[in-house]
Amino acid sequence: MAFQYKGSLASSKSLMNRALIVKSHFPELNIYGQSPCDDVRGMQEALQLFKHGASEFDCGAAGTVLRFLALRLARESGEYFLTGTEQLLKRLPEDLVQVLSQLGAEVKTSDRGLKIKSYGWKVMGDALHLQAKLSSQFATAVFINAWNYPLDLFITVPKSMASMSYFKMTLKFLKQLGMQIESRGQEYRIPKNQKVTSGTYVCESDMGSNFALAAAAVLAGNIELEQFVQESVQPDIYFLEVLKKMQIEFKLSGSSLLVQQQSQFSSLSVDLNNNPDLLPVLAVLCSFAEGKSKLYGAPHLTNKESNRIETTFNLLQKAGVDCKKLEDGVLIQGQPNLPVRSFNYHCQNDHRLAMAAGLLMLKKFDIQLTKKADVNKSFPEFWNIIGLAGG
Numbered sequence: 001m002a003f004q005y006k007g008s009l010a011s012s013k014s015l016m017n018r019a020l021i022v023k024s025h026f027p028e029l030n031i032y033g034q035s036p037c038d039d040v041r042g043m044q045e046a047l048q049l050f051k052h053g054a055s056e057f058d059c060g061a062a063g064t065v066l067r068f069l070a071l072r073l074a075r076e077s078g079e080y081f082l083t084g085t086e087q088l089l090k091r092l093p094e095d096l097v098q099v100l101s102q103l104g105a106e107v108k109t110s111d112r113g114l115k116i117k118s119y120g121w122k123v124m125g126d127a128l129h130l131q132a133k134l135s136s137q138f139a140t141a142v143f144i145n146a147w148n149y150p151l152d153l154f155i156t157v158p159k160s161m162a163s164m165s166y167f168k169m170t171l172k173f174l175k176q177l178g179m180q181i182e183s184r185g186q187e188y189r190i191p192k193n194q195k196v197t198s199g200t201y202v203c204e205s206d207m208g209s210n211f212a213l214a215a216a217a218v219l220a221g222n223i224e225l226e227q228f229v230q231e232s233v234q235p236d237i238y239f240l241e242v243l244k245k246m247q248i249e250f251k252l253s254g255s256s257l258l259v260q261q262q263s264q265f266s267s268l269s270v271d272l273n274n275n276p277d278l279l280p281v282l283a284v285l286c287s288f289a290e291g292k293s294k295l296y297g298a299p300h301l302t303n304k305e306s307n308r309i310e311t312t313f314n315l316l317q318k319a320g321v322d323c324k325k326l327e328d329g330v331l332i333q334g335q336p337n338l339p340v341r342s343f344n345y346h347c348q349n350d351h352r353l354a355m356a357a358g359l360l361m362l363k364k365f366d367i368q369l370t371k372k373a374d375v376n377k378s379f380p381e382f383w384n385i386i387g388l389a390g391g
Contacts, residue, residue: 002220002261003362003387008227009210010035011203012234013378014064014166017043018144018173019201021068024050025147026196029177033203038376039064047072059084061349061377064137066114067096071141074105074118083113087349095131095138102128127154127187135300136167143170146190147179153190162300165235165274172233177201204229207236208277209379210257212355214239215285216386217259218248220362228257238275242282245270246289267291267334272298279329280312280356287321288363289334296329311353318343319360342366351377361388 011033017040023029024047042062046069049057057073059066059082066082073080083089089111096114100107104122108115130139139157146153161167171181178197182189210225217223230237230252243250243259245268251258267289272279276298286293301308313325320341322333345367347353354374357367375382383389 002222003216003385004222005213005217005385006224006226009205009213009225010037010379010381011040012206013037013039014169014206014234015173015203016040017064017068018140018170019203020044020047021072021144022147022177022196022201023047024072025145028199029196030200031203032200035203035206036380037378038062038380039378043068055079056081057083059088061085061088063088063091063135067135067137067141068144070096070100070114070116071103071145074100074103074116075121075145077118077120080116080118081113082116085349089113093135093138095135098131099128099138099142121149123151123153127156130155130157130161136161136163136170139167140170143174143179143181143188143190147194147196149190149194150192152192155188155190157186157188159186163274163276169233169235176233204232204234206378207232207234207239208352209382211236211239211278212281212359212379212382213385214243214250214257214259215281216359216362218243218262218265218285219288219359220261221386222260223258225257225259227255228252229255235274236278239278239282242268242270242278246285264336265289267293267332269294269296271296272329276301276308277352280308280315280350280352281359283312283316283323283330283332284319284356284359286332286334287316287319287323287338288336289332290336291334293332293334294326294329295332296326299328301329307348308350308352311348311350312356315345315353315356315360318345319365338363340364340366344368344370346370347374349374351375351379355379355382358382358386358388362386 016035019031020043039062042060042065046057097107102124106117179194180191247266316323324331351374361367
């Protein structure tokens, strides 16, 4: 039986976390939006502790909290210790240590966490030279914490920075709040003493969650997503173009997106370099399409909560999908009447993989997930909305 849903979804965790960092610089900023997900709750709790003088912070499994918070803490003189889950600490990157060191901080890493001794941001040299090989979040963490800096800030970013589209989202977000940013190629200048010029920020709904529900509806549902922002700053709004390429019918009516169950749709070849997070859910959707799909251009998925290329491929294999793993994605031979299977699946603590498995469960696959709560990182309402909260 198809699930039904009409309503709005929670705010984008990416935008909420950026906005919360800005609010820590300007407490008078009013943020309109809400998100019950683990990443946003983690950021809220950490910033509250920071406000009350704490020096130790548990970032849980949230890489975003670790990166953004580290640069926020470094704006103030003091000694700080950041820790988190074993999986998060395994992903402690050189890029973060590198940018903190360029800002004059003393940084030590261990299997317990990240220790920072800061004297306030003190740029070592004429400019910050960011590596950001694994994620644009290291660049974002600098820019969202550049408010009120008493000197002009000069920053260079690599031309081949991973997830450049999310960095561009950050620039749009900051400009909405009034930050002046000058750029020439990969060189940026943020004039000194930047202040927010708007007293309010309205946070749009999460496009990754919107896509997960749209894909779920195509397979087994009927949804009307309200307060849907068609001119979203989030790169994952591209999912609408993906649906068009697959000849999946949907309707945009005012501020609502309507999607219904469909029995036939096309395969596609799509470069996901700018939208890598779409891959797990899209891969499942393509498994029921007519023809062969190629999802490519996202080698940086190997550095997410899991190696998403590997874990997505494993999920499809267990489901009996004819597929091939690529260095930057996956090839999928769709089969609209894919036979149902039963299997156990470990999501590797990856919320996107849990949602991808959820789509198969809507198609009556009997999947025993190790932890359905993995979706709480970004979309805790997911199982309730698609009618699979039991078990």
